[in-house]
Amino acid sequence: MTISLKMRLSLLHLLLLMILLSIFSYGIFTGTRNFLIQNTAVRLRAQAKPVIDRWMNGSIKDSSSLSKEASLLAVDLTSRDTAALVMDKAGVILAKGKRLPSEPVPAPPNPSYFSKSLSGENEITYITKEKDEMFLVTLIPLRKASDPSKVVGIVQLSTSLSPLNGFLNRQKTRLILGILLILTAGALIGFWITYVSLKELTGMVETCNQIAAGNLSKRINLPRRTDEIGQLADAFNNMIKRIEELFETQARFVANAAHELRTPLSALQGSLEVLMRGAQDDPQASRRLTQGMYREITRLTRMCEQLLDLTRITKSTDIHKEKINIKSLFNEFLHYAEIMAEGRKIVINGSSGLVFTGNPDFLKQILFNLTDNAVQHTEQNEMITFTWKQSESGIIFSVSDNGCGISPEDLPHIFEPFYRGDPSRSRRSGGTGLGLAIVKNLVEANGGHIKAESILLKKTVITFSFPST
Numbered sequence: 001m002t003i004s005l006k007m008r009l010s011l012l013h014l015l016l017l018m019i020l021l022s023i024f025s026y027g028i029f030t031g032t033r034n035f036l037i038q039n040t041a042v043r044l045r046a047q048a049k050p051v052i053d054r055w056m057n058g059s060i061k062d063s064s065s066l067s068k069e070a071s072l073l074a075v076d077l078t079s080r081d082t083a084a085l086v087m088d089k090a091g092v093i094l095a096k097g098k099r100l101p102s103e104p105v106p107a108p109p110n111p112s113y114f115s116k117s118l119s120g121e122n123e124i125t126y127i128t129k130e131k132d133e134m135f136l137v138t139l140i141p142l143r144k145a146s147d148p149s150k151v152v153g154i155v156q157l158s159t160s161l162s163p164l165n166g167f168l169n170r171q172k173t174r175l176i177l178g179i180l181l182i183l184t185a186g187a188l189i190g191f192w193i194t195y196v197s198l199k200e201l202t203g204m205v206e207t208c209n210q211i212a213a214g215n216l217s218k219r220i221n222l223p224r225r226t227d228e229i230g231q232l233a234d235a236f237n238n239m240i241k242r243i244e245e246l247f248e249t250q251a252r253f254v255a256n257a258a259h260e261l262r263t264p265l266s267a268l269q270g271s272l273e274v275l276m277r278g279a280q281d282d283p284q285a286s287r288r289l290t291q292g293m294y295r296e297i298t299r300l301t302r303m304c305e306q307l308l309d310l311t312r313i314t315k316s317t318d319i320h321k322e323k324i325n326i327k328s329l330f331n332e333f334l335h336y337a338e339i340m341a342e343g344r345k346i347v348i349n350g351s352s353g354l355v356f357t358g359n360p361d362f363l364k365q366i367l368f369n370l371t372d373n374a375v376q377h378t379e380q381n382e383m384i385t386f387t388w389k390q391s392e393s394g395i396i397f398s399v400s401d402n403g404c405g406i407s408p409e410d411l412p413h414i415f416e417p418f419y420r421g422d423p424s425r426s427r428r429s430g431g432t433g434l435g436l437a438i439v440k441n442l443v444e445a446n447g448g449h450i451k452a453e454s455i456l457l458k459k460t461v462i463t464f465s466f467p468s469t
């Protein structure tokens with residue numbers, strides 16, 4: 001059986017309340033009881049003291065005069081709620097104070113307390129039980145007036161604790177009733193508070209189940225909650241939003257990939273059909289068709305390679321990094337860039353001492369793709385510039401060209417996979433639109449950022465930076 005969180009919190013709260021109330025009530029109860037018993041003992045002694053003093057300063061001088069006067073002394077000390085016994089040093093009862101039936105029966109003497117009192121202890125008080133009745137007993141040594149160190153006998157005063165216990169029992173009943181009342185109220189309030197605080201959790205579980213069942217557009221709606229529950233709902237909503245975006249990107253990616261593959265495949269199919277219908281007999285047509293097919297297959301292969309690159313980079317987590325002297329890397333790259341540039345002017349511009357920690361193959365692939373784009377969008381006599389510099393946050397690279405530029409509508413999308421700008425501005429038709437997506441992934445896999453700036457018909461600058469490590 002599982003107990004709900006609400007119920008568990010309420011029970012815990014109730015249990016704590018019960019423990020605290022019990023400790024508190026127990027403290028109050030025993031405190032009151034001790035105080036009342038103490039008070040009774042003090043009263044017994046205060047009543048007896050003047051009577052005993054009078055007798056000890058008067059006719060009781062020693063043990064023998066005590067035997068004679070014992071009964072009068074005992075009567076003197078007995079009252080409506082106090083019973084007195086007078087004993088000699090041997091513990092023999094010399095006199096009992098009780099004469100009238102309304103006067104209480106004295107408690108029997110206790111030998112161990114008696115001997116303590118005989119040895120001179122003044123403050124002996126104890127509680128004893130006799131036939132279901134509790135007595136408070138106090139023992140007072142009778143000292144010679146001439147020599148207080150000599151004890152001639154002991155007086156025992158006892159009083160019944162029944163009235164006091166009756167009062168305490170009534171008090172106990174009241175306390176228990178009070179505790180029950182507070183517990184009931186506490187339980188109700190506690191349950192209400194936990195219910196109000198946690199009631200949204202039930203709704204959240206419901207929403208989560210709907211999301212798990214596939215409805216990613218669902219959100220938890222708790223606009224008025226700013227506490228932890230509200231924060232949890234916000235964090236959850238953000239997470240779902242991100243997942244939804246990822247799903248959408250994924251779906252768009254697959255749809256685009258399928259679309260991109262379909263075009264060359266249809267072209268291939270068309271060419272093959274023409275060939276099969278008899279064009280192979282015409283050598284000229286056959287050559288034209290097979291050349292076209294070869295181009296399509298080359299494009300397909302390239303696209304597959306790029307798609308593989310894209311997924312491989314996204315997946316790679318631990319990238320090999322090493323210290324690279326940027327100038328040397330560019331010198332090496334310049335050789336390839338000049339071949340690609342087909343007559344365009346290549347300029348490199350950056351300090352020679354700069355070292356960058358990263359993956360050299362990634363950096364070369366980035367430069368390669370960006371150079372390819374620059375070449376595709378510039379005329380033969382134009383210029384392509386590579387720069388790098390150290391900044392406060394790290395190393396900034398840029399590749400710029402003064403070619404046809406990118407239109408403001410295209411600019412925000414150029415890093416998306418398969419996105420291609422206006423084909424009329426590119427020298428080469430049939431790019432895959434994957435080049436910049438790969439570049440972006442490579443830069444981000446190395447911990448960097450990339451951005452593009454462009455003025456249409458004037459220039460394009462692609463800037464990417466890596467934080468210093």
Ligand SMILES: Nc1ncnc2c1ncn2[C@@H]1O[C@H](COP(=O)(O)OP(=O)(O)O)[C@@H](O)[C@H]1O
Nearest residue numbers: 373374377405414420421431432433434435436
């Ligand atoms: N240097 C540039 N000058 C002008 N347009 C550019 C440049 N680089 C990229 N673009 C635009 O960005 C688009 C995406 O580039 P990319 O992802 O490399 O794909 P592809 O080169 O296969 O078209 C290009 O189609 C082009 O419109």
Ligand SMILES: [Mg+2]
Nearest residue numbers: 373431435436
């Ligand atoms: Mg490209």
